[in-house]
Amino acid sequence: MKIMTAILSAISLTLLTTSVSLAQEWEVPRTANGNPDLQGIWTNATQTPLQRPREFGEKGFLTLDEAVAQQEQWKNNIARGAADSDPDRAPPTDGDTDLGYNGFWIDRGTNVVEINGEYRTSIVVDPPNGRIPMLEGFSSNAMISKLRGMPGVEPYDGHELRPLGERCLLSFGSSSGPPMLPVMYNNNYQIVQTEDHVMIMVEMVHDARIIPLNKTHFDTDLEKWMGDSVGYWDGDALIVETRNFHPFQSYRGSSEDLIVSERFELISEDKIKYSFTMDDPQSYQANWTGEIAMNRRPEGDRMYEYACHEGNYAFPGILGGARRLEAEQASR
Numbered sequence: 001m002k003i004m005t006a007i008l009s010a011i012s013l014t015l016l017t018t019s020v021s022l023a024q025e026w027e028v029p030r031t032a033n034g035n036p037d038l039q040g041i042w043t044n045a046t047q048t049p050l051q052r053p054r055e056f057g058e059k060g061f062l063t064l065d066e067a068v069a070q071q072e073q074w075k076n077n078i079a080r081g082a083a084d085s086d087p088d089r090a091p092p093t094d095g096d097t098d099l100g101y102n103g104f105w106i107d108r109g110t111n112v113v114e115i116n117g118e119y120r121t122s123i124v125v126d127p128p129n130g131r132i133p134m135l136e137g138f139s140s141n142a143m144i145s146k147l148r149g150m151p152g153v154e155p156y157d158g159h160e161l162r163p164l165g166e167r168c169l170l171s172f173g174s175s176s177g178p179p180m181l182p183v184m185y186n187n188n189y190q191i192v193q194t195e196d197h198v199m200i201m202v203e204m205v206h207d208a209r210i211i212p213l214n215k216t217h218f219d220t221d222l223e224k225w226m227g228d229s230v231g232y233w234d235g236d237a238l239i240v241e242t243r244n245f246h247p248f249q250s251y252r253g254s255s256e257d258l259i260v261s262e263r264f265e266l267i268s269e270d271k272i273k274y275s276f277t278m279d280d281p282q283s284y285q286a287n288w289t290g291e292i293a294m295n296r297r298p299e300g301d302r303m304y305e306y307a308c309h310e311g312n313y314a315f316p317g318i319l320g321g322a323r324r325l326e327a328e329q330a331s332r
Helices: 002-025 064-081 143-148 314-330
Strands: 040-043 118-120 124-126 188-193 197-202 207-212 228-234 237-243 259-268 271-279 288-296
Touching (some): 064 118
Parallel strands (some): 207 228
Antiparallel strands (some): 040 288, 124 288, 237 259, 271 288
């Protein structure tokens, strides 16, 4: 037993020494003009929640043992969700008929967010409780919510009242960003740099963020999908500020005054520390910040087109189904 313990200790020490040595030897790769080279295909897939579960309080980090145990629990849950469905089961009775048969298509990853050896309990890191500080009595500022709140307006009265992801205009959740956050699947991004631009291709819905460097925001109030982004280098970190979002694009009910500040920092050969701060006095009591790791995809991985609604009739079917239900209700 003593011999085995000594062997394991020697192996651990060797691995630790090697890791430290590699970290010391690693240098930030640079493009021809000297800026950090962020180019490649990255993923931000993680099971770590955006907001910290309340039972953690202000505990921002897990120990290594806790992180390993958490990841094993997630893997077991994913395995159960991906199991074959019983073809003879009864239909659902709770109205959840839009859910998948199992978790086959879901790919949220199994890892805890790890940055510089710290295993996070949430993506939100500020405020200290890891929760979004919404205004007291908050009511959504999103345009779609305001339209749906008008007298006599129903959620299926027209295509403008449906979510952007359903209409294939932007990804659902906030995969396109900003902020760029993981969703159920397709959490991949390809970064391409030139001397005066950075382009981020988002796998979900094939969105492309084109970010000019060292420019100013548009003089006119031009509202764009994914907002008006401008960037600059602060040392080895890429800073991107985005404002003037399209009125139909809202993050969890944010207002048209939302400003998102992002920071991309290459902290190892295969990891970008992605940080974002949300500023919207109409929605939040104070600014709040999140951090997530973007991990490099294995060499040889490719980005594939996410074609969304091309060639199908789902959306006319959605509205047509609503008209059918209205007709049935009117005939009763």
